[in-house]
Amino acid sequence: MRTFCPLFDLGDANIRIRKEASSNYPAYPARRRGNFMPHITITRPSKTLWRASLDNGPVNLVNSQTIVELRSLIDEAEADTDLAVILFESANPGYFMAHWDLAEDPAKTTDLPPGKTGQQPFVDVLIRLSKLPVLTVSAIRGRARGAGSEFVLATDIRFASRERAVLGQFEVAAGLIPGGGAPSRLPRLVGRGRALEILAGANDFDGDLLERYGYVNRAIPDAEFEGFVDSFVTRVAGFGRRVIGELKQCVDPLTLPDDVEFPPQADLFWTTVVQPEVQDWARRQFERGLQQSGEVEENLGEFAARR
Amino acid sequence: MRTFCPLFDLGDANIRIRKEASSNYPAYPARRRGNFMPHITITRPSKTLWRASLDNGPVNLVNSQTIVELRSLIDEAEADTDLAVILFESANPGYFMAHWDLAEDPAKTTDLPPGKTGQQPFVDVLIRLSKLPVLTVSAIRGRARGAGSEFVLATDIRFASRERAVLGQFEVAAGLIPGGGAPSRLPRLVGRGRALEILAGANDFDGDLLERYGYVNRAIPDAEFEGFVDSFVTRVAGFGRRVIGELKQCVDPLTLPDDVEFPPQADLFWTTVVQPEVQDWARRQFERGLQQSGEVEENLGEFAARR
Amino acid sequence: MRTFCPLFDLGDANIRIRKEASSNYPAYPARRRGNFMPHITITRPSKTLWRASLDNGPVNLVNSQTIVELRSLIDEAEADTDLAVILFESANPGYFMAHWDLAEDPAKTTDLPPGKTGQQPFVDVLIRLSKLPVLTVSAIRGRARGAGSEFVLATDIRFASRERAVLGQFEVAAGLIPGGGAPSRLPRLVGRGRALEILAGANDFDGDLLERYGYVNRAIPDAEFEGFVDSFVTRVAGFGRRVIGELKQCVDPLTLPDDVEFPPQADLFWTTVVQPEVQDWARRQFERGLQQSGEVEENLGEFAARR
Numbered sequence A, B, C: 001m002r003t004f005c006p007l008f009d010l011g012d013a014n015i016r017i018r019k020e021a022s023s024n025y026p027a028y029p030a031r032r033r034g035n036f037m038p039h040i041t042i043t044r045p046s047k048t049l050w051r052a053s054l055d056n057g058p059v060n061l062v063n064s065q066t067i068v069e070l071r072s073l074i075d076e077a078e079a080d081t082d083l084a085v086i087l088f089e090s091a092n093p094g095y096f097m098a099h100w101d102l103a104e105d106p107a108k109t110t111d112l113p114p115g116k117t118g119q120q121p122f123v124d125v126l127i128r129l130s131k132l133p134v135l136t137v138s139a140i141r142g143r144a145r146g147a148g149s150e151f152v153l154a155t156d157i158r159f160a161s162r163e164r165a166v167l168g169q170f171e172v173a174a175g176l177i178p179g180g181g182a183p184s185r186l187p188r189l190v191g192r193g194r195a196l197e198i199l200a201g202a203n204d205f206d207g208d209l210l211e212r213y214g215y216v217n218r219a220i221p222d223a224e225f226e227g228f229v230d231s232f233v234t235r236v237a238g239f240g241r242r243v244i245g246e247l248k249q250c251v252d253p254l255t256l257p258d259d260v261e262f263p264p265q266a267d268l269f270w271t272t273v274v275q276p277e278v279q280d281w282a283r284r285q286f287e288r289g290l291q292q293s294g295e296v297e298e299n300l301g302e303f304a305a306r307r
Helices: A012-027 A064-079 A121-130 A147-154 A182-201 A207-213 A222-239 A241-255 A259-272 A276-288 B012-027 B064-079 B121-130 B147-154 B182-201 B207-213 B222-239 B241-255 B259-272 B276-288 C012-027 C064-079 C121-130 C147-154 C182-201 C207-213 C222-239 C241-255 C259-272 C276-288
Strands: A040-046 A049-054 A085-090 A095-097 A135-140 A143-145 A157-161 A166-168 A218-220 B040-046 B049-054 B085-090 B095-097 B135-140 B143-145 B157-161 B166-168 B218-220 C040-046 C049-054 C085-090 C095-097 C135-140 C143-145 C157-161 C166-168 C218-220
Touching (some): A040 A064, A085 A222, A095 A147, A143 A147, A182 C157, A182 C182, A218 A222, A241 B182, A259 C241, B085 B095, B085 B222, B135 B222, B143 B147, B157 B207, B157 B222, B157 C182, B182 B259, B218 C207, B222 B241, C135 C241, C147 C166, C182 C207, C182 C259
Parallel strands (some): A049 A085, A085 A135, A095 A143, A157 A218, B135 B157, B157 B218, C049 C085, C157 C218
Antiparallel strands (some): B040 B049
């Protein structure tokens, strides 16, 4: 059995982050249900369309709670015989989904009940998401790096705001291999050369380059972005579940990575995260402001490479 | 054994179409050979180059006769030891090949003698076309949707007029899965994300976007289009059959979909076409002007989604 | 056992070339080590970064000596536990690596001791290069055609000067199939349609089109080229060998062609090179100035198709 390790021992930095996070959070509209603050809020404009809005703290992090909520969302979507399209969007204008929450105790993830695919929890929800018999669309207006980028890569379609979208896999700059599928999914979209540039370069990619590389379907001027996305998802949702389900059933086996590709990548992530150089990287970045509003998260591609 | 079903029972609409089609047809130059009006006219500028001109009615439909003619063309091309390049172009400035003729009795297709691959007749000719030991080039100036798009996807190279080319797979808007190979061929050209957008969105793509997505090789300004295409096919034809045949022999096994991918897609087409919602879609579209000159065929991407 | 054949019997043309080559050569900075004039000069700006500068005559040809030097370079890179990035660049502003030296006695290549993969010597070094546990980057400022293009396709990343880079596979114009892997590597980067256009058309592609097709990662304005490339390789080299090695270990098996794809292509090259039409092509091109400074090498895409 694999032993998961605590991601990072942050000391004082950890305390600062938590405070900053909670003082900043009220700026977002409260979506509390009892004591539970959901990361994903689903609205249903019609029987065939869901809009899933992502919201978790000042930079929209992914953590164990996001996985739990994604499991529920996927279970519900599988059971709903009307649903045809799920649109993922962000309540946070600057961050679609920043990256994995490096300050969370990893036990919260490793102690989750096993997922249906038997793979690691984050990989498990991404595999299941990609195989849903509905079309999943990411409307990317802010930043999505690391696990956030891997999330959008696991959805069927990625539309990006030309001016505001930023994607990247910063992991290699931290001494890590992306563990949520990017090494498998990226080359299929952008080819080996561009995938290696994105992964090894570990830098940020803006809307224009994202489209030229095929990392996203297309980049749309921000002023037209909402209208374009609304019109696309409404149109497809109108075609109904049966035909979309049949389409996914045809295309998925021909285009998705084989599930066996993921465990070596995920294992490599967990074996490298304990390396002292990775721990040092994290400590330095947290001291500079990682996971807080500000320049580090705004320009993570640049900061990630600073020693 | 599969029972093929009549595609659509069109009632009065059918009669109107036939009349419109014949009254419009004389606008095109007569290419009658005896009583037979061919869909494909081959001219041979040299021993190594054929130009195959497509022409069938006001919107250039594909039907059983097109399949019969394609079979002959492929037989001849296989037997011709000089031929190096076949250029496919359209005699109709607005339509490269609109789509499958939904008003034709499907028995005309299903009653054809079995093709060499044992696959369904349209799939059979596209598989054989893609494996010819000659280079096939589509010069796309007008619209090519549905089976028309699948035809150009089965040729080796697609050049598009930047201003006039329109490609699309409208089938999903009609409740259908494309049955002529698009779900297999598109992802290999444009990647999973863009393929799912093209197939699920079922909309029209113009020259500029066709190139950005990789759906065509490139989009060329219409004023330069003829010169560019002529020069390309003349150049390659000059290299001769041997080397082009050897090149195809190297590249085809590494890049073509496996033939086993096609039957599930084609079967799904024939099982869904009987669905009442598909029949209703067709009836509505024919009433609006499908398969006639006019706005429905001009903007099929838009009309296809109208309920 | 395969019998390799002399590439071309050039008669008088051969003598002219040798003279031209030696009279031109002194224009380049002398890098003589004793009596040995290396094709590849390595400088080491840091423990993790090598810059490999290519330089062989007026048009920077590839020949048996280049293979011998690449073998050493690869052996050294495999043994160096610090190295993370190798940048390949050219000392010749017009030519990154023109193409295979058609005037060299092929016995010099066929008599080399067998390479580690058991494949033909040039294929062998390209396979080993592509699987190095370091990131290899080609900085393409001048022309790279035929074997030169196959070299850059075997490196991990290709950056091109927008104004000055030219890539192409002219072989088919000469009646040859590219034997160094282009038929396998190109379709994975640019898709079947564009690969067949590049290979069958056998023409030159400039920086802008190289990027649009995905033949290179991106085309960068020449004025910014050096700065961009320096900054990229310095950045990645700073991430260190371990993580880059692990990344290559993840991505290589998912993206590289299977080694078994290469021998049929390489064999076809050696069986077609003896064809009289190929010999005639070479004689004509050498008479026009092949492998010498001047318009033939500058515009080989155009000259290659002249009968």
